[in-house]
Amino acid sequence: MPPREPFPELDELVASMGEAGARISEIDASEAGAGNISLYLGWDLELRHRFPQREEVELPLPAPSLAGHTVLVTGSGRRRRQIAGDPLAVPHLLPPVPAHPSTVAGFAGLARALAADRAGWAPLVRYDATTRWYHRLRTGPGYEVWLLSWVPGQGSGPHDHGPSSGVLTVLDGELTERSPSGVRALGAGAQRVFAPGYAHEVVNDALEPAVSLHVYFPGLTEMPMRPPHALACTPAHRDAPSLRTSSLG
Numbered sequence: 071m072p073p074r075e076p077f078p079e080l081d082e083l084v085a086s087m088g089e090a091g092a093r094i095s096e097i098d099a100s101e102a103g104a105g106n107i108s109l110y111l112g113w114d115l116e117l118r119h120r121f122p123q124r125e126e127v128e129l130p131l132p133a134p135s136l137a138g139h140t141v142l143v144t145g146s147g148r149r150r151r152q153i154a155g156d157p158l159a160v161p162h163l164l165p166p167v168p169a170h171p172s173t174v175a176g177f178a179g180l181a182r183a184l185a186a187d188r189a190g191w192a193p194l195v196r197y198d199a200t201t202r203w204y205h206r207l208r209t210g211p212g213y214e215v216w217l218l219s220w221v222p223g224q225g226s227g228p229h230d231h232g233p234s235s236g237v238l239t240v241l242d243g244e245l246t247e248r249s250p251s252g253v254r255a256l257g258a259g260a261q262r263v264f265a266p267g268y269a270h271e272v273v274n275d276a277l278e279p280a281v282s283l284h285v286y287f288p289g290l291t292e293m294p295m296r297p298p299h300a301l302a303c304t305p306a307h308r309d310a311p312s313l314r315t316s317s318l319g
């Protein structure tokens with residue numbers, strides 16, 4: 071089924087490639103030979119924050135239908151189980167299973183595991199109509215996990231996350247995310263992965279309270295607010311003016 075707008079961001083796609091590699095490995099479908107995972111994208115995508123180097127290569131066969139589009143391919147000649155966890159890494163040996171995540175896919179997996187543990191987070195949630203409520207759920211080497219609640223009408227305001235990458239997972243209710251790439255309705259279970267400098271605004275436009283889980287790596291040290299027009303244009307720029315630092319979102 072083709073994806074519908076707004077399309078996924080690069081980091082979400084990379085995380086999904088890692089998940090695909092992990093799943094292939096889990097079900098023991100990785101054969102003895104080497105292989106890779108390829109992803110064809112029929113829409114424009116900002117690649118430079120993950121792939122700053124450019125080099126022209128000649129394809130072994132003409133592929134006119136790919137012209138102007140993007141194909142993401144994990145390292146050639148790698149066994150699929152090596153792709154598990156981090157399609158950006160090129161390990162020489164299979165890494166040990168980490169006690170803490172250290173990859174985008176690993177942090178997305180941690181968020182899903184914590185989200186599934188409803189008994190672990192639900193009793194902690196508080197709702198505060200006067201100010202945004204947040205609670206630090208966990209810290210680890212190079213990352214933090216926060217639990218946030220949103221009563222109807224509460225929102226973060228437009229902001230970025232400084233040098234931190236992040237994973238936003240909706241646990242309960244529905245949130246609306248506005249970013250330069252569009253407006254997304256995020257229901258329970260929806261997940262967003264973003265890179266440093268990514269700008270967005272998160273709002274509870276629904277009539278019921280919402281709860282979300284946020285993993286930041288490295289831990290959030292600043293959350294510069296952006297002017298409202300920063301979300302109306304194409305890719306937010308890290309040098310856009312900062313107004314102030316606000317609460318989490």
Ligand SMILES: [Fe+2]
Nearest residue numbers: 230231270319
């Ligand atoms: Fe945010």
